[in-house]
Amino acid sequence: xxxxxxxMTDMYEYTMLDATLKDGTANRKCVFxxxxxxxxxxxxxxxxxxxxxxxxxxxxxxxxxxDLRFLSDRGIVSKETIAWLxxxxxxxxxxxxxxxxxxFPNSPILQFEGTFGECTLLETLVLxxxxxxxxxxxxxxxxxxxxxNRPCMDMGGRRTNEWAAVAASRAAVVGxxxxxxxxxxxxxxxxxxxxxxxxxxxxxxxxxxDAFESQIAALGKNTTLLVDTYNIExxxxxxxxxxxxxxxxxxxxxxxxxxxxxxxxxQLDALGATNTKITVTNDLDxxxxxxxxxxxVDSYGVGTMLVTGSGAxxxxxxxxxxxxxxxxxVMQPVMKKSKDKATVPGRKLAYRSYEYNLADCEHVVSGSExxxxxxxxxxxxxxxxxxxxxxxxxxPQWRGHEAIMNAHDxxxxxxxxxxxxxxxxxxxxxxxxxxxTVL
Amino acid sequence: xxxxxxxMTDMYEYTMLDATLKDGTANRKCVFxxxxxxxxxxxxxxxxxxxxxxxxxxxxxxxxxxDLRFLSDRGIVSKETIAWLxxxxxxxxxxxxxxxxxxFPNSPILQFEGTFGECTLLETLVLxxxxxxxxxxxxxxxxxxxxxNRPCMDMGGRRTNEWAAVAASRAAVVGxxxxxxxxxxxxxxxxxxxxxxxxxxxxxxxxxxDAFESQIAALGKNTTLLVDTYNIExxxxxxxxxxxxxxxxxxxxxxxxxxxxxxxxxQLDALGATNTKITVTNDLDxxxxxxxxxxxVDSYGVGTMLVTGSGAxxxxxxxxxxxxxxxxxVMQPVMKKSKDKATVPGRKLAYRSYEYNLADCEHVVSGSExxxxxxxxxxxxxxxxxxxxxxxxxxPQWRGHEAIMNAHDxxxxxxxxxxxxxxxxxxxxxxxxxxxTVL
Numbered sequence: 001x002x003x004x005x006x007x008m009t010d011m012y013e014y015t016m017l018d019a020t021l022k023d024g025t026a027n028r029k030c031v032f033x034x035x036x037x038x039x040x041x042x043x044x045x046x047x048x049x050x051x052x053x054x055x056x057x058x059x060x061x062x063x064x065x066x067d068l069r070f071l072s073d074r075g076i077v078s079k080e081t082i083a084w085l086x087x088x089x090x091x092x093x094x095x096x097x098x099x100x101x102x103x104f105p106n107s108p109i110l111q112f113e114g115t116f117g118e119c120t121l122l123e124t125l126v127l128x129x130x131x132x133x134x135x136x137x138x139x140x141x142x143x144x145x146x147x148x149n150r151p152c153m154d155m156g157g158r159r160t161n162e163w164a165a166v167a168a169s170r171a172a173v174v175g176x177x178x179x180x181x182x183x184x185x186x187x188x189x190x191x192x193x194x195x196x197x198x199x200x201x202x203x204x205x206x207x208x209x210d211a212f213e214s215q216i217a218a219l220g221k222n223t224t225l226l227v228d229t230y231n232i233e234x235x236x237x238x239x240x241x242x243x244x245x246x247x248x249x250x251x252x253x254x255x256x257x258x259x260x261x262x263x264x265x266x267q268l269d270a271l272g273a274t275n276t277k278i279t280v281t282n283d284l285d286x287x288x289x290x291x292x293x294x295x296x297v298d299s300y301g302v303g304t305m306l307v308t309g310s311g312a313x314x315x316x317x318x319x320x321x322x323x324x325x326x327x328x329x330v331m332q333p334v335m336k337k338s339k340d341k342a343t344v345p346g347r348k349l350a351y352r353s354y355e356y357n358l359a360d361c362e363h364v365v366s367g368s369e370x371x372x373x374x375x376x377x378x379x380x381x382x383x384x385x386x387x388x389x390x391x392x393x394x395x396p397q398w399r400g401h402e403a404i405m406n407a408h409d410x411x412x413x414x415x416x417x418x419x420x421x422x423x424x425x426x427x428x429x430x431x432x433x434x435x436x437t438v439l
Numbered sequence: 440x441x442x443x444x445x446x447m448t449d450m451y452e453y454t455m456l457d458a459t460l461k462d463g464t465a466n467r468k469c470v471f472x473x474x475x476x477x478x479x480x481x482x483x484x485x486x487x488x489x490x491x492x493x494x495x496x497x498x499x500x501x502x503x504x505x506d507l508r509f510l511s512d513r514g515i516v517s518k519e520t521i522a523w524l525x526x527x528x529x530x531x532x533x534x535x536x537x538x539x540x541x542x543f544p545n546s547p548i549l550q551f552e553g554t555f556g557e558c559t560l561l562e563t564l565v566l567x568x569x570x571x572x573x574x575x576x577x578x579x580x581x582x583x584x585x586x587x588n589r590p591c592m593d594m595g596g597r598r599t600n601e602w603a604a605v606a607a608s609r610a611a612v613v614g615x616x617x618x619x620x621x622x623x624x625x626x627x628x629x630x631x632x633x634x635x636x637x638x639x640x641x642x643x644x645x646x647x648x649d650a651f652e653s654q655i656a657a658l659g660k661n662t663t664l665l666v667d668t669y670n671i672e673x674x675x676x677x678x679x680x681x682x683x684x685x686x687x688x689x690x691x692x693x694x695x696x697x698x699x700x701x702x703x704x705x706q707l708d709a710l711g712a713t714n715t716k717i718t719v720t721n722d723l724d725x726x727x728x729x730x731x732x733x734x735x736v737d738s739y740g741v742g743t744m745l746v747t748g749s750g751a752x753x754x755x756x757x758x759x760x761x762x763x764x765x766x767x768x769v770m771q772p773v774m775k776k777s778k779d780k781a782t783v784p785g786r787k788l789a790y791r792s793y794e795y796n797l798a799d800c801e802h803v804v805s806g807s808e809x810x811x812x813x814x815x816x817x818x819x820x821x822x823x824x825x826x827x828x829x830x831x832x833x834x835p836q837w838r839g840h841e842a843i844m845n846a847h848d849x850x851x852x853x854x855x856x857x858x859x860x861x862x863x864x865x866x867x868x869x870x871x872x873x874x875x876t877v878l
Contacts, residue, residue, distance in 0.1 A: 159570050186509075197458070202775075218517075230776050254778045316743075321642045341693045
């Protein structure tokens, strides 16, 4: 099926476009901002991910003929709006927090400046991408932090939607993972791919020895053999008999992983396979990883809990109008007053201040364009907003494989700059406060 | 980017294919089964969804040239395997539970029969689709049950991956929802689409009255106006002034929904707008819907908790080899013995028995093909397995819009046949037991 990312949206964006094109407000200049009012309960920080995918989607926003026909046949918009959509592309500007950056409640994660018409069409797509990808990256960050220097690999594709799986692999790498089992993600984003065999591989053979011999014949002695299909001790013995002490690794996917890893390590060492690595992969989350710190494990495969955000499968990010042109052509801060959902009017600047080289506060400064232009921040503060799109021109440095690896590195650096409490798995408040100043 | 669903998978499926093509076991006839060992904690039943999407994906399994190049360039498989993949299509058979059917621990939800090579490539894709779609349908079922006869609409797209959003809309309808805000889902699956305006629509205008007038000019008086941007009471007054008593509806998206709905109903009635409907949409889940039963609400928009499975964002479904041809050409039941993850050997039959027209037990019968052929179930039992694919031929009745609406109807019927405890929101055991018999 032919499709456009412009239909990955809620119907009301098109009905709003239609009404505002009719009354002229579709052309008003606007600022929309993405932020969250809260982190998932007990979390100390969040990690931004998905921005590069939003930039990819921006290029894919032209509506296909069959999409226009659908909008027209269903009577969702008028003929005049169809004509407007035929020429639609996003010509506004986008700035915000870079991928791999830490965010907190009220951080202005992304800021869109453009006409009401073009900005309103982006709402759902932008939120879908950021809410899911950041949920995964935030969980990945806690996991890689708990795993210390041992590599974590994404094996969660089977426990989330098939396209979400691809996005999750990418977001996991932003949050500190080293690679993924997912082949489409590996291909699309140039990620490291890993994986050797499942239990069915052992079972389809007449014996475990047959299976191991077959795997080594195909993948070499440096492969990882899965040793828990029948009896782990026997499997390890067979594995070393078949591969010799050059065996690359063994994987344990069930049982008490800490105890089993120790037994298998002892057995491997006794058999002379002292360089053979141990990978464990059974329903791990950040707490299990922390508990395995002293077990002789070399790497982790993480599945379900990674791709479902470890208890927080989505972020609560919203996309809100904070400033718009009035009938008089002047830009005005605006805010809704809905109970428990009020917004801070005006576009935002965002900085982080440091004390003894550790972050100690997020500073959000809000106001009209004019007031913000006259504002001078403390020269020691770090500016958190970078430019992604300038009047429709996408800066290529934020897309593709390099951008993901840069985000991975930035995440490590930014995490190291947070107070050490950030890496505690105990529930608590955001590790640094956010101070909002309205000019 | 060109892509094939065949790459939406874990790398080990290709390395296993490669090794088994080399040793010949790739051609062994196999039975793989999808089941779950447990429901999410406290849940009484699960609802199958996603099968139609699996059938859609089966048609999309031929690998594109660039996919083959990727597998080859990365050295994931050998040249001989690339040649095999060039001609790959699934020629096996699939049977299982229909969409909208209830499942329980150990229900054989899907059963794949084919060669090891072709079946093993499907594992991740099948599980991704079923695990996510069934998680959403299971949550949707509890929500629509709690909402009684009031329609529930999916508005959750922004809180899950952009493609997961499309799948969630579809799964929600299987689980009893009436429609969705997501346009791509509406287009792809012929679903009812809904939505009118967000807060930004009110804010972009110079006044709430301007916004309401604009919306009515574009969408007619039968539209739904969002009344909680500033002050609800004033907004309702303005809404009826602008639209008259023919106003279609109002939407409340914040605050104490039960109390507000009652106040707004009273106000609408006093203004003569007795037919104007009330929709509420603020962070609803099945518990909130149950609590709103006596409030004067006409329909619900459900978001975050729907698309994240209301606390259970994935099912724990697995895809396991249960029977395969041996070196002697004879089919043999097989099982892994991994701790806490052992499997029941042999392919399965599945029936549901009833007492006084209510389901009282799931009967799973396992054994070799031969033994099952000789088995006679109780004539009163209902056979739960239907045929989806016969030697590569997909039965069209299980795909597309009609199949979704049939699944929606089947879900309602099957839910009505469960003991009433199924509809309790209290945590408990699966509402009927599953008896497994190994012949």
